[in-house]
Amino acid sequence: MKPEERLAQWIGESRNIVFFGGAGTSTESGIPDFRSAAGLYRQEEQLPYPPEVMLSRTFFMEHPDVFFDFYRSKMLHPDAEPNGCHRLLAGLEKEGRLQAVITQNIDGLHQKAGSSRVLELHGSVHRNYCMKCARFYSLEEVMTAEDAVPRCQHDGAIIKPDVVLYEEELNQETLYDSVEAISRADLLIIGGTSLTVQPAASLVTYFRGARTVLMNADPTPYDAKANLLITDPIGQVMERVAVILSAGQA
């Protein structure tokens, strides 16, 4: 049996699927990840500082102009469209088979595909707040702001994207909901993540079900624990899974 046929079979037999994903789920939508050969971490020579430094709270506070230059040019992809992975997960939620998508991504592509139960561990580029009065600003307002650093129209304070920077804590409620969803799941599909960014990556250890599927192009620390390992591009694999599932329903 081909891996995608096995995955389709397991999806068909599950009622409580949870997907845990990372940047690799969006590379086929044109958004680079951090650690692949084409990832942002490999482009360091063109950057003034390493990405982990520029994406830290300290750096944001001390050099907001450099932060926003990097953030706007490398982290924002407003025209990106969902791929086969995002689309299949949204469809499984509508069928009542998938309980939650837990993502380390900040790009909003799961929601764009139609998913509604998305736990965003690292926040979202689509939410931005004034650091003083907490007024909301859209992604477009941050992108089109004339100054190097976007500022609140009302009090002039910096507008901070609602993304979790290095040195910042994850939202406790999102973490709690993620643990609960994973520990209740009967099928855990992990996709497009190097499983190296903590504490997000350790969430997968709360899984108590029988079947773990790991879909990642490069090896991860969790490979030995997976019941099914798939290294082909996740968007293409999920498209094939969707075809198998719909043929089965016909």
Ligand code: NAD
């Ligand atoms: P990562 O870059 O550490 O790992 C991505 C993994 O995905 C790699 O191991 C790579 O082999 C795999 N991969 C890439 N393309 C793939 C594909 N098409 N099919 C299968 N596997 C593929 O990413 P991470 O584990 O998510 O951690 C990095 C951090 O970067 C996260 O905190 C995330 O918030 C942030 N980030 C987010 C985005 C986004 O929102 N799209 C983009 C870049 C970074």
